[in-house]
Amino acid sequence: MADSKRTRIGLIGCGFYAQNHLHAWADLHAEGADLVAVCDLDPIKAEAAGKKFGVKVYREAETMFAHEKIDLVDITTQMKSHKTLAALAAKNGIGAIVQKPFAPNWTDCIEIVETAEHYGTWLAVHENFRFATGMRRVRTVIDSGAIGQPNWARLSFRTGYDVFKGQPYLAEERRLVILDVGIHVLDLARFFLGEVKHLSCETQKRLPHVKGEDTATIMMRHETGAVSIVEATYATRKIPDAFPETLLEIEGSEGAIVVGRGDKMQVTTQGISFEEQIGSPLLSWTSRPWHNSQEAVLHTNRHMLQRFRSGQVADTSGIDNLKTYALVEAAYQAHESGMAVKPPQWHPKG
Missing domain, CATH: 3.30.360.10 (Dihydrodipicolinate Reductase; domain 2)
Incomplete structure (x- = not known):
């Protein structure tokens, strides 16, 4: 759980749609979010995001977690990596937002939820529509x-x-x-x-x-x-x-x-x-015809931030998203x- 003043955010996956997440976290700085690090296996994508948003850059999530005090991680990678990354976050006591789809299959979704439940960590799915x-x-x-x-x-x-x-x-x-x-x-x-x-x-x-x-x-x-x-x-x-x-x-x-x-x-x-x-x-960072979806990322991240900081369950928690x-x-x-x-x-x- 984050302290009462600032919530330190890490983001894993700096690809196509993740750019909207990065802009959203930057916009939420005034509401208590500090984007402190980004991570991507592709060093070009990671460096570009780090330079644009003025944060530290990592290639491995495990290294980022070891060197940064992360409260909440935004996992914006492809779904096949979600289970591994969410488990790594849970084992490090870090709350996690997982991009939809939650995972490639029902069994993996359940494992992600049960791992977070086991470690007592906060978990939500970034369902922005x-x-x-x-x-x-x-x-x-x-x-x-x-x-x-x-x-x-x-x-x-x-x-x-x-x-x-x-x-x-x-x-x-x-x-x-x-x-x-x-x-x-x-x-x-x-x-x-x-x-x-x-x-x-x-x-x-x-x-x-x-x-x-x-x-x-x-x-x-x-x-x-x-x-x-x-x-x-x-x-x-x-x-x-x-x-x-x-x-x-x-x-x-x-x-x-x-x-x-x-x-x-x-x-x-x-x-x-x-x-x-x-x-x-x-x-300032949205454009037609994507603007509805892009702004929805901001609203989703704001909801996640508020619920995480107050210790409340997100509307699209891991458990709720199992129903979807x-x-x-x-x-x-x-x-x-x-x-x-x-x-x-x-x-x-x-």
Whole structure:
């Protein structure tokens, strides 16, 4: 746990998306965060980040932990390294934020959680979609009761944008669109409609150069009785392309919410409709069309920092994120079996 004045932050992984994390931590300096060191196996990436943000540079996480007094580490590496790095942090008594996806598989996710539980260290998953300005506004409308009890929803992330240019390793993943971006949308479904009773899933492979599924359609029955449809694809050919927006419709007993292109939200409540722009403002380091996602990193990091400093559990704690990852696992199982599947559950030891 950090002291009451400053929280010393280390970051592991200085790649493509990690740049947003670095900027976010710099912005949070006034709120108690001190980014003190970065680490990457690629010395060029590590040195560039260290120079840009004025912090120490390491190639090995173990060396960084040995030489720096780190309170909280932000792990922004590819998922295959998460279990090892999270365990190293836990053994050193360091709190950890793990980038989504939590890990390549359900078993590894459980091991990460149980290791943190064993050592009594703070653990969270950097699931940023639910912290986006627009998605928080949708949740506020739901919580206000304006649409009554939500009972049906469609949440969609459909794009043909070349995500493989910035992250070429994705083309080699056997688990692709569900685990890469579908997991974000599944988490939003939980965030808006609650936990899931069972789900069905169909996947498709429409892009010739990828090894995993590039399209997924998932239908879920929530414990409240609500039904939701989650769509994710990297293979659409629509013009204009909605990238990187999440579009959604949520219907309730008293009204509805529709979020369309251009961050426009339309709310119908008791027969009256109004519109509102819910996009994120541009920051000094954000740019269109990424700005909503980039600002969401700042909001996520702020939430993590506040909860860590106060000794509270994050909304997207390791334990909570198991419930989102369980939907990913169930989706792949449902596709393979052709049947509805109940999400797996984690049962704490002892």
